Amino acid sequence: MAEPLLELSGVTSGYGQIQVLWGMDLAVREGEVVALVGSNGAGKSTLLRTISGQLAPREGTIRFNGRDIGGARPDAVLTAGIAHVPEGRRLFRGLTVRDNLLLGAYLRSDKDDIARDLAYVFELFPILAERQRQDATTLSGGEQQMCAVGRGIMSRPKLLMIDELSLGLSPRMVEHLSGALTQLNKGGQTILLVEQDVMTAFELSHRAYIVENGKVARAGASAELMADPTVSEAYLSI
Structure with missing residues (x-):
C-alpha cells in the first residue's frame, strides 16, 4: 500500500505549560476526505x-508527501x-x-494558472x-466561509484542512458548502476536516477519527462509525 499523504505518529503539542495532544496518530491518504470529530476542547484545532x-510538535513525527515537516514554519508547510x-x-x-x-x-508565480483557479473558485x-x-468582511457568515475555503483552494494545495466548516451557519448554507467540498473531492482534492456537526462530518468523509482529551479514541470508516450505537449515543443523540 502506498505511503499516506499525511501521517502523524506519537505527536504531542500544546500551549506553553499546557499540553493538549497526547501521542496523536493519524493518516490521510491521497484523494480521501478524513474528518476529526469530538467535543469542544478535545484538541482538534490544536492538531491542525x-x-x-503554527505550533511545533513537542514529540512525534509529522510526515507529508514523504517528507518530515514537523516544526516547519507555516510558509514552508504551505509551500x-x-x-x-x-x-x-x-x-x-x-x-x-x-x-x-x-x-x-x-506564494505562486504562475499567473495563468492563478487566473484559472480564481475562475474555478x-x-x-x-x-x-x-x-x-x-x-470580504461585510459578507454573510456563510459567504465569508466560502471565501475562506476559496482562499485555501487558491494555494492549489495537495491537502486542504478546514477547521469548523459549518459553525454558526444555517442548514441551507451547510448543505451548499458540503456540496462544494464533495465536488472538490471528486476532482481529486484531499481534505482533512474538523467539524462540530458530527452527522455532517460522517456524511462528507470516507474515514473519521474521534478525538477525546487529546488522543484518538476511535477511528474507522465513517459509515461504520455512524452506524455504531455507542458512537450514535455519544455524539449523534439518536
Whole structure:
C-alpha cells in the first residue's frame, strides 16, 4: 500500500505549560476526505495548528508527501502543499473578496494558472463572483466561509484542512458548502476536516477519527462509525 499523504505518529503539542495532544496518530491518504470529530476542547484545532506549523510538535513525527515537516514554519508547510482554513475564517478587513482570494496564491508565480483557479473558485461559489469587489468582511457568515475555503483552494494545495466548516451557519448554507467540498473531492482534492456537526462530518468523509482529551479514541470508516450505537449515543443523540 502506498505511503499516506499525511501521517502523524506519537505527536504531542500544546500551549506553553499546557499540553493538549497526547501521542496523536493519524493518516490521510491521497484523494480521501478524513474528518476529526469530538467535543469542544478535545484538541482538534490544536492538531491542525500543529500540522500547519503554527505550533511545533513537542514529540512525534509529522510526515507529508514523504517528507518530515514537523516544526516547519507555516510558509514552508504551505509551500509543501498544505492549506489551512482556520476557524473563524480570518478574512482581511478592507480587502475585497477578490483580493482575499488572491492572497491564497501569494506564494505562486504562475499567473495563468492563478487566473484559472480564481475562475474555478467563482464557478464553485458564484456569489463570490457577484461580490468580488465587496469588502470580504461585510459578507454573510456563510459567504465569508466560502471565501475562506476559496482562499485555501487558491494555494492549489495537495491537502486542504478546514477547521469548523459549518459553525454558526444555517442548514441551507451547510448543505451548499458540503456540496462544494464533495465536488472538490471528486476532482481529486484531499481534505482533512474538523467539524462540530458530527452527522455532517460522517456524511462528507470516507474515514473519521474521534478525538477525546487529546488522543484518538476511535477511528474507522465513517459509515461504520455512524452506524455504531455507542458512537450514535455519544455524539449523534439518536
